[in-house]
Amino acid sequence: MIYFSDLPVSVLWVSQSNGVVAIALGFALSITNWRNFRRGEEQKERIQAQQAILERMAYQDPPSQGCPTGGFWIRSSRRN
Secondary structure, eight states: OOOGGGSOHHHHHHHHHHHHHHHHHHHHHHHHHHHHHHHHHHHHHHHHHHHHHHHHHHHEEGGGTSEEOHHHHHHHHHHO
């Protein structure tokens, strides 16, 4: 059995510093992973909002206060 008191101080210092470095790297990687995940979720939300706006613009004319556009009539005629 090896006791810590039997080891030289330099070995203990190296082991502790390696442990701190491993913890710091793990923490940095987890933060990076979380930021990438969050960025992807924000992009999905932004894309969905933009798609909804584009769809409204395709079927309703904003300057004429919501009158149907050609896309609306084409879509309506295809349904029938």
